[in-house]
Amino acid sequence: MKISSVFVCLILSLTLWVVNSAIALNSSGDVLKQSTDLTEERTGAEGSTEASSVKCKLQATNRLPAFSMDGDYVIGGVFSIHYYKHTVNHNYTTKPEPQRCKGSIDYSELRYSRAMVFAIEEINNSTELLPGITLGYQIHDSCASVPIAVHAAFQLLNSLDPVFYTGHKCSQFGKVMAIVGESGSTLSISMSRIFGSFNIPQVSHFATCACLSDKQQYPSFFRTIPSDQFQADALAKLVKHFGWTWIGAVRSDSDYGNNGMASFLKAAQKEGICVEYSESFYRTHPRSRIQRVAGIIRRSTATVVVAFVAVTELSILLEELSLEPSPPRQWIGSESWVTNHDMLRFSFCAGAVGFGIQKSVIPGLREFLLDLSPSNVAASPVLTEFWEDAFNSMEKRVCDGTEDIQTVQNPYTDTSQLRITNMVYKAVYAIAHAIHNAVCQDTNATAQCDKFTRIESNKVLTQLKKVYFSQNGYDVSFDANGDPVARYELVNWQKSESGSIEMVTVGRYDASLPEGQEFSINRNLTWVDGGTQVPVSVCSDSCPPGTRKVLQKGKPICCYDCIPCPEGEISNATDSTDCFPCPKEFWPTTKRDTCFPKPVEFLSFDEVLGIILAAFSVGGAFLAIITAAVFFCHRTSPIVRANNSELSFLLLFSLTLCFLCSLTFIGAPSDWSCRLRHTAFGITFVLCISCVLGKTIVVLMAFRATLPGSNVMKWFGPPQQRMTVMSFTFIQILICTIWLLLRPPFPKKNLTIYKERIILECALGSAIGFWVVLGYIGLLAVFCFVLAVLARKLPDNFNEAKMITFSMLIFCAVWITFIPAYVSSPGKFTVAVEIFAILASSFGLILCIFAPKCFIILLKPEKNTKKHLMSKNQF
Structure with missing residues (x-):
């Protein structure tokens, strides 16, 4: 839309100028003269030929090209040799003066234009390419201005002849075959809209806007430099490669900058890169705009700045930044400025990194550029101005023609890194090859060319699409969009030992390689302030693992x-x-x-709690065995015989098993240990309680048998006692067997009690089975406790019902408190509570029942007599 508006405004201005000029001519009588001249020309001696056509005269004044030469076929060229154009004030009363350039010469652009001349002369001297045909050229200076570039485009279409004829074949001989240029994208867009309407091919050497790849809008546009789309992708990968996720962005407020930055930001977003700011400016903007952009760069937290900026704009910005010290910034540049030698004067940009066009060598070009004789210089206003600028700036004196161009050091004479110049060189050769293919016939390895063959520009356009050749070791071809294969050099601004800044190639980017292999770095880079460490530019530091x-x-x-x-x-x-x-x-x-x-936790023999419980378990078993040994050694004594020695030995045996069964609860649970610990515990305790119950019943029956006429003891003799114990125990064995057969206990990893560790425990399998086993033990204990309470006040010293009562009281108290403790204890402490209950109840039984008897046997033998036992005195 911007270009279209400019074009419309230009046409309107020209129209108004023509109208006002006609009015002025009419007022001075020139119209009559013009009409007379026109009538004379129509009816002159050549009237028979010219009567059928009209001779037209251009009203505007032609701008002479900067360089020109006649030839059989003419190639046009447009370059921004000057930076600015002279502003013309239109008063619409007088004929406007011709547009002209002002400002200093861009030495690089001058070198590009001269390289075009060199390439054409080289082709004219070739015996293989266009033999016998001379190429001419018309090279115009656009002054980096859209109006002048458009004017040059129209002039290239209409030739330099101020008078031309209209007819059936009007203006065909005046058109150029193709155009080389322009350097800027905006100017190229303006020109391409004109040339595209006439199918005249335009080959740019430095217009990189991705928009120019649209063949619907720019059908005749080609370029030898890669599109910014490839550069934008490469820059985004470069930024991502060095871990920069927080960057600033500046761009030229032009088609080049705006489109290039838009492509970069889109690629950067895919790479996860964020932009703190994105600012645009142009060289014609007021200084306040430049100062605002510079202030944003100074205040930003992003240390990396990506600049999609033309050289002229960036020079203005860097000049502004150099006026006031600012925090170090790592500059990432596009090819428009990062390989420009003029920019190296900004030392605070040392360490800048960016992609540039590949370097090349053009044999003979340096000699051609320096072959400027005083006569050649004097014949060209552009070269004259260049000569004066070059030597006045060096020697501060008026030039007299004796100066030596060999001593000049500026971008015009610098051919050490020919990048864009090579793009111009290739563009000229591409057009020459297209013309060659259109007018020449290759026979017997030689080309036959007819310089009188008149060809249309659209034929050159067709041949240009098919061009493929090699020049100076580089392949030249165009894809369907008119773009070449994208290849870049990664350039780093490094300080040399002398302190000057040099451009060093440190890597490559080749878009034709497979994905992931396009980008490579083969040398060490230096960064901002000459550092060797990659600068950090992130909004937030990386989040560490965890x-x-x-x-x-x-x-x-x-x-x-x-x-x-x-x-x-x-x-x-x-x-x-x-x-x-x-x-x-x-x-x-x-x-x-x-x-x-997770660590696996269980009650083991290695920990203190396990050792203590195991020690009490083994100690209790030894205590039971020692008690049995004491009873066995004194088995004939009255106190042993009076307390039912058979049940006493069986009780001591069961207590030994009770103590030892607690050991099965210690250690890593397994299938056998889980099944054994619960069944052994249930059976041994039932055996133990059955023995105590038997002893209690014997006490009751013994006193009952002393009553007159009682014959109870015959029903509760030793055989019946054994049957009672066996019957009660068998019931528990039956319960445990059913439990083991249906849903036995099994080892289980408990992951719910503790999140950070695993509790290895024995699952009950069937909770009903467990509580039935425990309930049966409790039932027998309660029954035994009741009987013991009934027999506690029976006379005689041999009565042990009191001790049984105490033992059952302890037993029941332990197991009643066991239930809530067992349910609420976590992990391995559940097992410890169970072991504690077993040991406490076992110790309660052995101490209450057997400790008093052992005391008498061992320490009070005088009381171990039948007389003492039969007395009514208490112990």
Whole structure:
């Protein structure tokens, strides 16, 4: 839309100028003269030929080309040799003066235009390319101005002849075959809209806007420099490669800058790169605009600045930045400025990195550029101005023609790194090859060319699409969009030992290579302020493993906080957006960056609690065995015989088993240990309680038998006692057997009690089976306790019902408190509570029942007599 508006405005201006000129001519009588001349020309001696056509005269004044030469076929060229155009004030009363350039000469653009002349002369001297045909040229200076570039485009269409004839074949001989130029994208767009309407091919050497690849809008546009789309992708990969996620961006407010930056920002977004600011400016903007952009760069937190800026704009910005010290900035440049030698004067940009067009060597070009005789210089206003600028700036004196161009050091004479110049060279050769293919016939390895063959520009356009050749070791061809294969050099501004800044090639980018292999670095880079460490430019520091990123509200995705992973979750990568839970049997480390197997916890023989309980268990068993040994040694004594020695030995045996069965609860649970510990515990305790119950019944029956006429003892003699114990025990064995057959206990990893460790325990299998076993023991204990309470006040010293009562009281108290303690105790402490209950009740039984008897046997033998036992005195 911008270009169209400019074009419309230009046409309107020209129209108004023509109208006003006609009015002025009419007022001075020139119209009559013009009419007379026209009538004379129509009816002159050549009237028979010219009567059928009209001779037209251009009203505007032609701008002479900067360089020109006649030839059989003419190639046009447009370059921005000057920076600015002279502003013309239109008063619409007088004929406007011709547009002209002003400002200093762009030495690089002058070199480009002269390289075009060199290439054409080289082709004219070739015996293989266009033999016998001379190429001419018309090279115009656009002054980097759209109106002048458009004017040059129309002039190239109509030739330099101020008078031309209209008819059936009007203006065909005046058109150029093709155009080389322009350097800027905006100027190229303006020109291409004109040339495209006439199918005249335009080959640019430096217009990189990706928009120019649109063949619907620019059907005749070609270029030897890659599109900015490739450069934008390469720059985004470069920024991502060095870990920069927070950058600033500046661009020229032109088609080149705006389109190039738009492509870069789109590619950067795909790479996860955020932009703190994106500012545009142009060289014609007021200084306040430039100062505002410079202020933003100084105040920004991003240390990396990506500049999609033309050389002229960036020079203005860097001049402004140099006026006031600012924090160091790492500059990332596009090919428009990062390989421009003029920019090296800004020393604070040392370390700049960017992609440039590949360097090349053009044999003979330097000699041609320096072959400027005083007569050649004097014949060209552009060269004269260049000569005066070059030597006046060096020697501060008036030039007299004795100066030596060999001593000049400026971009015009510098051919050490021919980049864009080679693009001009290739553009000229591409057009020459297209003309060659259109007018020449290759026979017997020689080309036959007819210089009198008149060809249309659209034929050159067709042949240009098919061009493929090699020149100076570089292949030249165009794809369907008129673009070449994208190849770049990675350029780094490095300080030399002398302190000057040099451009050093440190890598390559080749878009034709497979994805992931396009980008390579083969040398060390230096960075801002000459550092060797890659500068850091991030909005937020990377989140280490063990944390996750949480975006800061209202800020780009590169600005975030690092939040530790929740309990039980980890992140094992830097800048992780999510944490993920560990597997069930794993738990995070303290840093929450890896999962490790949870420690398995169970009551083992290696820990203090396990050792203590095992010691009490073994000690209780030894105590029972020692008590049995004492009873056995004194088995004939009255106190042993009076207390039912058979049941006493059986009780001591069962107590030994009770003590020892607690050992099965210690150690890692297994299938056999889980089944054994609960069944052994249930059976041994029933055996123990059955023996105590038998002893209690014997006491009751013994006193009952002393009553007159009682014959009870015959029903509760030793055989019946054995049957009672066996019957009660058998019932428990039957319960345990059913439990084991249906749903036996099994080892289980308990993951719910503790999140950070595994409790290895024995699952009950059937909770009903467990509580039936425990309930049966409790039932027998209660029954025994009731009988013991009934017999506690019976006379005589041999009565042990009191001791049984105490033992059952302890037994019942232990197991009543066991139930809530067992249910509420976590992990291995559940097992410890169970062992404690077994040991406490077992010790209660052995101490209450057997300790008094052992005391009498061992320490009070005088009381171990039948007389003492039969007395009514108490112990």
